[in-house]
Amino acid sequence: MERKIKLLIVDDEEKFLDSIARRLEMREFEVTKATNGTDAINYAKNMKFDLALLDLKMPGMDGKEVLEILKREHKFIEVIMLTGHGSLESAVECTKLGAYGYLPKPYEFEKLIEVLKDAYEARLKKKFEADQLRLEKLSQLALGRSPIDILREMRKLDDEDQ
Amino acid sequence: MDDNKKSDIVNKDTLQTERYYKGLQIKHIIRLSVTYLLPMIILIIYFQLQYTELIQESDSLHIKSIAENKSNMLDLFMNERVVNLINLIDxxxxxxxxxxxxxxxxxxxxxxxxxxxxxxxxxxxxxxxxxxxxxxxxxxxxxxxxxxxxxxxxxxxxxxxxxxxxxxxxxxxxxxxxxxxxxxxxxxxxxxxxxPTKIYNFLISYEKTSDTYISIINSDGYYQLVNPSFGQLLALSPYNVNSDEKLGLSYSYINNKKQKFAYCWLSAVDWIVIVQKANGTDSFWHINSLTIVFSLILLIIMFIVIVLRSKQIVESQRQKDEAEEEKAIVELQLEHASKLASVGELAAGIAHEINNPLAIVASEVGLIKDLIDPQFNQQPDIKDIIPHLDNIHDAAFRCRDITRKLLSFVRHSDVQLKEYNLNDIIDDLVDSFFEREFTVSNIRIIKNYANDLPKITTDANQIKQVLLNLLNNAKDAITPPGTITITTGKKGDYVFFAIKDTGCGITKDQIDKIFLPFYTTKEVGKGTGLGLSVSYGIVRNFGGDIEVESIPGKGSTFRVYLPIKLF
Structure with a gap:
C-alpha cells in the first residue's frame, strides 16, 4: 500500500478547516489541522509533513511568516498558499519565498487535489535528487577516508536534510 | 411624453428662477431709489417750496408797491383836478x-x-x-x-x-x-x-408792459376802471377789501380759484386800486418749469443708472449663485467619487470577507457530495449532514451581510438627519468593515469611548464616510503589527472622535497638503487623494472641524469635532 501523504492545513476558519480536512482524509491524505501559525510550526517540528496548505491572512502570525519558517526548517516540504485576497502581488511574493503554488479562495476541489499531487511529486523528485546527490557525495567521501570520518560526514549530510 | 414633461418641469424651474431674479432686481431698484432718489426728490421739493415762497413774497411786495404807486398817482391827479376847479372858482x-x-x-x-x-x-x-x-x-x-x-x-x-x-x-x-x-x-x-380815459390809458399801458391787471373799484366793490378783457365796467368785482388798512394784500375767489391781489385806498376819493398778477398762482409752475424739467431729467437719468446698476448686481448675484450651484454639484460628485474610491480601497479587505465564506460553502458542498458518494462508502446518517448544511447557510448569510452593508453605504442616499450616539455610528462601521480585516492584518483596535456622550443630530452615512476614510488611512499608514485607538468625548459644544494610529506619521511638508483634493502619498492606483478633502468638506458642512497631530515615524491622530446642536 502506498504511503499516505502527510499534509498540514493551517486556517483560522475552523469550519473550513474541518470540511477540507475530512474531504482530504477520504482521499488518503493524512491531515493535521492548525488554526494559527504558532501551532503549525510546533506540529511541523514533531511530524515530518510532505506538504502544507497555508491561509495567507491569519491573526497573529500570518501565512507568509509561517511559509518562511517552514521552508527554512524543513528542506523538502512543499507549501501551497490559500487566500481570499487573491492579489497578484502577494502571489509573486509567496512564490519568491518558496511556495509551490497559490490558490485563491474559493477554489475547485479537483484543482486543489491536482496541485497537491503535483507538489507531492515535486517533493519526491526533489528528495530523490537530494538522495542521489547524497549518494554521490558519500561515494566521494568514502574514497581514502577512515570509517569514523565517513560516519561524521554522513551525520553532517543528515543534518542538512533536516 | 416623458421628454415633454421633463422640459415642462425645466421651463417651470427657469420661470421660477426668472421670477426670483426679477423680484430681486425690483428689490434692488427700490432699495437704491430709497437710498439715492428719495433724498434728492425731498431736496428738490424743499428748495422748490422755499423758492416759491420767496417768489410769492416778492410778488406780493411787487403788486403792493404797484398798488401804492398807482394810488398815489391817482390821488395826485384827483387833487390836481380839484385844485384846478377851486382855483377857478376862487x-x-x-x-x-x-x-x-x-x-x-x-x-x-x-x-x-x-x-x-x-x-x-x-x-x-x-x-x-x-x-x-x-x-x-x-x-x-x-x-x-x-x-x-x-x-x-x-x-x-x-x-x-x-x-x-x-x-x-x-x-x-x-x-x-x-x-x-x-x-x-x-x-x-x-x-x-x-x-377817466387818461387814467384808463395809463392803467392799460402799464398792464401791457407787465404781467399784472390793474383795476379800480369803489367802496361798494363796483368796477370804476377796468380792462374790458378782464371785467365789466360798473359791474360788481370779486374783490373784497379790508377798509381798515390803506394798503394790503387779500385773496379773491374767481371760479373757485384763489387769487392774490394787492389793494390801496385812494385818499381823495373812496376808490381802491386793485393789482393782481395776470397769471396768478400759475407762476409757481411757470417760473420754475425749467427747474422742474431739469430736475426730472436728472431724476430719470438717476433712475436709469439705478436700474442698470441693479441689473448688474442681480447679474453678478446670479453668476455667483450659478457658480455656487455648480460647485455644490461638483462637490456632491466628488463626495460620491471619493466614497466609491474609499470603498475601492476597502475592496481587498471585503473580498477576503466574502471569499472566506464562499470557500466554506464550496468546501462543505464538496464534503456532502463525498459523504453521499458510494465510492467513499461513508453511509452517512442525515444527522451527519445537517451541521454541514447549517455551515453553508451561515456562510451565505455572512456574505449577504457584507454586501448589504457595503451597498447601503455606497448608495447615493439623501441626507438623513437623525439623532445618533456617535459611539454607535463608529461601532456599526468598525464592526461591519474593519473588525476582521484588522484582526487578520494584525492591527489592534482599542476603543476608548466616553459613556456619557450627548446625542448629536447628523447623517450617519456621511459620518461613516469620514470614519472610513480616516480608518483606511490609519490602516495604510501602519506596518503591522500596530494599534488604532478610537477615542470619543465631549469638548464644549462639540463631541469628537479621534483616530490615533501607530503608523508612519505625516511630515511637516505633507501636513499642509493633506486636505487638498487629489493629494495622495499612496502608491499610484491605491489612493485617489480625495478621502481627506471630502471628509473635511463633510465635517465643515456639519459645522465641525478636523484637527491633525502627527509625529513622523510614531503615528498620527485625526480628531473630528461635530457640534452637538446642528443649527
Missing part, C-alpha cells in the same frame, strides 16, 4: 353868473391843465344850472338840488366832492368833481365832468 375875477362865452373860456382854462375835463356846470343856491360849457346842447334836467353831491356841498361839510364813475348821456363813463363857493349871501357850485 379866482376873484370869476364872474357870477358868467355868460356862456366866459364859461367856455373857463373850460378851456381847465383843459389846459388836463384834457380829462369835458364840460363844466355852475349851479346856484337852489341847484339850478345857471351856466354850462361843453358838448351837451340840451338838458332834460336843470335842477340838481336833490343830488347827493349837491346836498353835501350845500351843507358845507366838504369843500369838494368826487363822484363814482357813471354812464353819462352819451353812454360814456364819466365822473364828476364838484366844488362850492360862498359869495356873500350867495352859494355856488362848480361841477366838472371828467373822462
Amino acid at each position: 379866482d376873484p375875477k370869476f364872474k357870477f353868473p358868467p355868460d356862456s362865452a366866459l364859461m367856455i373860456e373857463y373850460l378851456e382854462r381847465l383843459r389846459k391843465d388836463s384834457d380829462a375835463f369835458t364840460d363844466i356846470d355852475l349851479f346856484d343856491f337852489e341847484g339850478n344850472r345857471i351856466a354850462y360849457a361843453g358838448p351837451i346842447e340840451k338838458f332834460e334836467i336843470t335842477n340838481y338840488s336833490a343830488e347827493k353831491w349837491f346836498i353835501k356841498l350845500k351843507e358845507g361839510s366838504e369843500r369838494f366832492i368826487i363822484t363814482d364813475i357813471y354812464l353819462g348821456y352819451r353812454m360814456q363813463p364819466h365822473f364828476t368833481i364838484a366844488v362850492n363857493r360862498n359869495v356873500g349871501e350867495n352859494f355856488y357850485v362848480l361841477r366838472a365832468t371828467l373822462e
Whole structure:
C-alpha cells in the first residue's frame, strides 16, 4: 500500500478547516489541522509533513511568516498558499519565498487535489535528487577516508536534510 | 411624453428662477431709489417750496408797491383836478353868473391843465344850472338840488366832492368833481365832468408792459376802471377789501380759484386800486418749469443708472449663485467619487470577507457530495449532514451581510438627519468593515469611548464616510503589527472622535497638503487623494472641524469635532 501523504492545513476558519480536512482524509491524505501559525510550526517540528496548505491572512502570525519558517526548517516540504485576497502581488511574493503554488479562495476541489499531487511529486523528485546527490557525495567521501570520518560526514549530510 | 414633461418641469424651474431674479432686481431698484432718489426728490421739493415762497413774497411786495404807486398817482391827479376847479372858482375875477362865452373860456382854462375835463356846470343856491360849457346842447334836467353831491356841498361839510364813475348821456363813463363857493349871501357850485380815459390809458399801458391787471373799484366793490378783457365796467368785482388798512394784500375767489391781489385806498376819493398778477398762482409752475424739467431729467437719468446698476448686481448675484450651484454639484460628485474610491480601497479587505465564506460553502458542498458518494462508502446518517448544511447557510448569510452593508453605504442616499450616539455610528462601521480585516492584518483596535456622550443630530452615512476614510488611512499608514485607538468625548459644544494610529506619521511638508483634493502619498492606483478633502468638506458642512497631530515615524491622530446642536 502506498504511503499516505502527510499534509498540514493551517486556517483560522475552523469550519473550513474541518470540511477540507475530512474531504482530504477520504482521499488518503493524512491531515493535521492548525488554526494559527504558532501551532503549525510546533506540529511541523514533531511530524515530518510532505506538504502544507497555508491561509495567507491569519491573526497573529500570518501565512507568509509561517511559509518562511517552514521552508527554512524543513528542506523538502512543499507549501501551497490559500487566500481570499487573491492579489497578484502577494502571489509573486509567496512564490519568491518558496511556495509551490497559490490558490485563491474559493477554489475547485479537483484543482486543489491536482496541485497537491503535483507538489507531492515535486517533493519526491526533489528528495530523490537530494538522495542521489547524497549518494554521490558519500561515494566521494568514502574514497581514502577512515570509517569514523565517513560516519561524521554522513551525520553532517543528515543534518542538512533536516 | 416623458421628454415633454421633463422640459415642462425645466421651463417651470427657469420661470421660477426668472421670477426670483426679477423680484430681486425690483428689490434692488427700490432699495437704491430709497437710498439715492428719495433724498434728492425731498431736496428738490424743499428748495422748490422755499423758492416759491420767496417768489410769492416778492410778488406780493411787487403788486403792493404797484398798488401804492398807482394810488398815489391817482390821488395826485384827483387833487390836481380839484385844485384846478377851486382855483377857478376862487379866482376873484370869476364872474357870477358868467355868460356862456366866459364859461367856455373857463373850460378851456381847465383843459389846459388836463384834457380829462369835458364840460363844466355852475349851479346856484337852489341847484339850478345857471351856466354850462361843453358838448351837451340840451338838458332834460336843470335842477340838481336833490343830488347827493349837491346836498353835501350845500351843507358845507366838504369843500369838494368826487363822484363814482357813471354812464353819462352819451353812454360814456364819466365822473364828476364838484366844488362850492360862498359869495356873500350867495352859494355856488362848480361841477366838472371828467373822462377817466387818461387814467384808463395809463392803467392799460402799464398792464401791457407787465404781467399784472390793474383795476379800480369803489367802496361798494363796483368796477370804476377796468380792462374790458378782464371785467365789466360798473359791474360788481370779486374783490373784497379790508377798509381798515390803506394798503394790503387779500385773496379773491374767481371760479373757485384763489387769487392774490394787492389793494390801496385812494385818499381823495373812496376808490381802491386793485393789482393782481395776470397769471396768478400759475407762476409757481411757470417760473420754475425749467427747474422742474431739469430736475426730472436728472431724476430719470438717476433712475436709469439705478436700474442698470441693479441689473448688474442681480447679474453678478446670479453668476455667483450659478457658480455656487455648480460647485455644490461638483462637490456632491466628488463626495460620491471619493466614497466609491474609499470603498475601492476597502475592496481587498471585503473580498477576503466574502471569499472566506464562499470557500466554506464550496468546501462543505464538496464534503456532502463525498459523504453521499458510494465510492467513499461513508453511509452517512442525515444527522451527519445537517451541521454541514447549517455551515453553508451561515456562510451565505455572512456574505449577504457584507454586501448589504457595503451597498447601503455606497448608495447615493439623501441626507438623513437623525439623532445618533456617535459611539454607535463608529461601532456599526468598525464592526461591519474593519473588525476582521484588522484582526487578520494584525492591527489592534482599542476603543476608548466616553459613556456619557450627548446625542448629536447628523447623517450617519456621511459620518461613516469620514470614519472610513480616516480608518483606511490609519490602516495604510501602519506596518503591522500596530494599534488604532478610537477615542470619543465631549469638548464644549462639540463631541469628537479621534483616530490615533501607530503608523508612519505625516511630515511637516505633507501636513499642509493633506486636505487638498487629489493629494495622495499612496502608491499610484491605491489612493485617489480625495478621502481627506471630502471628509473635511463633510465635517465643515456639519459645522465641525478636523484637527491633525502627527509625529513622523510614531503615528498620527485625526480628531473630528461635530457640534452637538446642528443649527
